[in-house]
Amino acid sequence: MKQIVLICGLISSLALASGGGGPAPQSSANQTSQQLIEVERLVKAQQWTAAEAQLKALRVRASDQADVWNWSGYVARKSGRLSEAFPYYERALQINPRHLGAHEYLGEAYLQVGDVGHAQAQLDILRTLCGQCEEAEDLAVEISKSKP
Known part of the structure; x- marks a missing residue:
């Protein structure tokens, strides 16, 4: 039994020592x-x-990722391209x-065009999804600022 354990240990050590010719390629999800962190x-x-x-590259390569589209909307909105932001959100x-950030930022975009009703609808969705979460509270503050 000791010999089997010793042999397995040696084989494992050799496998580790042989390396693999460099780092493993990053998975698409990790990339x-x-x-997105960048x-x-x-x-x-x-x-x-x-x-x-x-984001332009990510919209092609990772078009199934909600975060890619949410950030695209955010960047478009903050860059003054509000009409582009809505379809991204x-x-x-x-x-x-259930993407909390997209609901919050879509609500903020509605506020920028003076549509408090649609912003409130996004807040209502957020309240249903997460109660008093940060996204809901942030949007509520923005809505209250927009009311006379």
């Missing part, structure tokens, strides 16, 4: 996640053009109807 960094720095360039919500 998308890393790019997009968030660019957004925080208000580097809209660079963020949009990253809607696409995010088609992919994931």
Whole structure:
């Protein structure tokens, strides 16, 4: 029995020592996640053009990811391209109807065009989904600021 354990240990050591010719390739999901982290960094720095360039590639390669479309809407809205933002948020919500950030930011976009009713509808959805979560509270504050 000791010999079997010893042999298994040696084989494992040899397998580890042989390496694999470099790091394993990143999975598509991991690569998308890393790019979204970079997009968030660019957004925080208000580097809209660079963020949009990253998102443009992601919309092709990871078109099934709600976060890609939500960030696309956010960047479009903050860049002054409000008409582009709405379809991006809607696409995010088609992919994931429970995407809290997309509901919040869509509500904020509605406020920017003076549509308090649709913003309130997004807040109502958020309250149903998450109660008093951060996204709901942030949108509620923005709605209260928009009322006379």
